[in-house]
Amino acid sequence: MRIGNILQFTEHHRYYIFRDFSLSSLDYKILSLIYQPMIGAFAVALYQQLYHGISDGASGYSSLEPQRKLFLGLGLEMNERGRKHLVEQASRLEAVGLLQTSRLALPEQSDLIYEYELAKPLTPGEFFQTQHLVMLLRDKVGKYALIALRESFGAQEPDELASVQLSKENISVPFYELFQLNPQSVDPELEQALSEVAPSRQAAPRLKQETAGIPYGEIILRFPRNSANRSYVERLRGDGEQLGQLNYVAYKYSLNASDLCRLLDEDGVFAPDGLLLIDELQMRANQMYRQDKKREGDRQRTIARVQQSQAEVMEDNIEEFGVQEEYYLSVPSLLDGRCDIHQYNMLMRNEPHTRFLQRFFPGAVPDWIERSFERIDLNYRLPAPVINVLIHYVIGMNDAHRMTKTFVEAVVSNMLVKQVDTFEKAVGYVREQGKVEADKEQRQENARSVGTSGRGGSRAGARGGASRKPSIPIVQDTEAASQVSPEKLEEMRQLARKLDGK
Structure with a gap:
């Protein structure tokens, strides 16, 4: 919750709650064992108080209440310290995806109203597929406690079923095989009434991943009956997740049903236990896509050569520019x-x-x-x-x-x-x-000429300024230094004999 001025968030401001779900016993367990170690017990208590602001058997909006009710229910003092603490706990809920807070300004009033929109806790499968939440929980409770929590939320498959390879067939009856609707019994009054009593606010729909839209029936209809992978492909009938992955690969690489069946018929696409190796399938689909693109380019060039040869026959009639x-x-x-x-x-x-x-x-x-x-x-x-x-x-x-x-x-x-x-x-x-x-060659030639002249002259002259090195005087031979008096020469000889020990 981003509050620039703490005076804009006080116990006198009003608020309301919105939720479109109800919590089950599994949700309460997830809040207690998963979310509470991450965000703290006080934040979970704030979430539950907001949840019970609407009766358990209903969903939608609560009535407008002053935020004094939140402060009293949580045992917070109605001062600056209590306000900051409540903002911090709400921010914890927002960070893990359990709450969204909005601030509304009425057009004719200067007062602010706060909206608390609650979100349902993630299921165990969804939570352990969300990497940043899993990493946060690991940092709070440790790796081994995280593994134990994951195991505590799932019931294991019976050993008798887990030890054998089963052939799964979906024998569920669809809706239109059991029930028949009368298309002529359309009631406009009923539709109008339902639209009028419908809630003004609906849950945001989840974005669907783009797919090729190839159904299972079209895949199994084109798949060879004597293929070694036939049994593995038949298992895809009741596996919506793997069918979705197949359709996404087909959409990504522009594959039709025949191309998809050709890839599924190859060796190494399925694991020995029948699991689809999606990475291997995607790599082979990429190779097929590149080959098709290359063949299409060759085909276009061949057609262009034929058209060009035909145009050359008629080039006498072409106007010159x-x-x-x-x-x-x-x-x-x-x-x-x-x-x-x-x-x-x-x-x-x-x-x-x-x-x-x-x-x-x-x-x-x-x-x-x-x-x-x-x-x-x-x-x-x-x-x-x-x-x-x-x-x-x-x-x-x-x-x-x-x-x-x-x-x-x-x-x-x-x-x-x-x-x-x-x-x-x-x-x-x-x-x-x-x-x-x-211009580039001219600049290079000028640089070479400047470098040559710089090497021939002094370094200071080449740079066009004073040299950074101190000037060292050079000893030069002069005629006065070369002339030594006889007395000086005799003293030097005596000193040399003393040094020699003579």
Whole structure:
């Protein structure tokens, strides 16, 4: 509960309670053994007092009461200390999901009203699947006590049934096999009356996970009868959780009922005891999805080749587009002497990329280059003139560093981001990139020249400022230092003889 000013939460403010459930003996046990060690006995007492604010045989809203009733019922003092303590206990309930508190402001009054919406405690199965609550309980009671609590909430299966492999068949009778409704006996007055007396507030519906919607009947109808996994698949009839996981995998990887049956028929999808290995199934579904995607890409490229060959037969009837001189690109050195600048730009503007690509190679085009540009054409949907300008940029400008898959993919991605979809935009992009590369080379050349001059001169001059190292005087030979008087020389000889012991 976030209260900015404690004066906004006092015993004089009114409150009401809302709940749409009732507690069972199992819920009381969960509150006592699981929630109470986590949040404390006082917080559980606050929860029970709010719960009994509405009679046990009803659900909905309570009447408006001043919060003095809560303070007196919990034995709290009606002062700042008692208010802070009540806020703290309510916050504990909110943190574990048992309470939601809201503050309402009436439009014509300055008074505030507090709403306490209670939530039902989680069942043992739901609680022990909620990781953060389990970790909190472990920190409070310890690991071994947590394991003992988990065992205390479940009754074990009889040993006679647990030791054998049973074949489970759902023989329950559905509603429409036993009862028949008269579709003509629609009572509008009854529907109106039910809508009028319905509670104005309904419990929030739980979000359903997206699934493929493949029923069990369609799976078992398509599954082979002589398969080794037939008995395991038949057990899925009464297991709604595993059927839901199957449908989610089918929805995730766009599988139909036939694909799902093909995966369930493979070895290693089921454990020896018949349990579905969902991780293994998901991995194989991913492989099937990638293979189908690759085959679809190959099919699209094959169809495109056929359509292109048919278009080449009729290319004489296709209208050619002219190129203005301001959008001319220079002829690469690879095609120098074979065409002039006007012919080259007309070819680049009007030829298919397959024909234009062949002009840069004396023989066959390498396979990886051809596949790369096919993918650019079919998957990225770039127009043919833009692809030809791309070929001019990465191949025609004769830079060995550009002939890599990484560079081609980077240029294509940049074009797609900048929405280069016409010949003119592609020419502008190439010229802009040329300026960027020229500026980069100029900066590198300047850096190299500065480094060379810095090594030849002093370090301080290369940096353009004073040197950080102190200047050390260098001893230089002078003519005065080289001249020694005869008397000084004789003294030096005598000192040397004394040192030698003579």
